Amino acid sequence: MTEAVHHPLPAxxxxxxxxxxxxxxxxxxxxxxxxxxxxxxxxxxxFDAIDRALRERLASAED
Structure with missing residues (x-):
């Protein structure tokens, strides 16, 4: 059985x-x-992290 290779997610x-x-x-x-x-x-x-970051940025721009 092969071992899973872990690749770090972009920060x-x-x-x-x-x-x-x-x-x-x-x-x-x-x-x-x-x-x-x-x-x-x-x-x-x-994708979720990028979406969350961009939505937070948009929300703060609306304040």
Whole structure:
């Protein structure tokens, strides 16, 4: 039986000072570009993290 190979997920955006929306988009696109190194079964987690980060950024822009 083969052992599962663990590939780390791309890091989520850092919490701290708010970034401009262009930086958020660039960060999200960079995480999408890194998907080739992530096993397919982990793609949903990456998509969810990116979606959550972008939605949070949009929500804070509306305040």
């Amino acid at each position: 989520p955006p850092r919490v701290g000072a708010p970034r401009r929306s262009g930086e958020e988009l660039t960060s999200a696109l960079a995480r999408l570009d890194a998907l080739d190194a992530v096993p397919v079964h982990d793609h949903v987690d990456v």
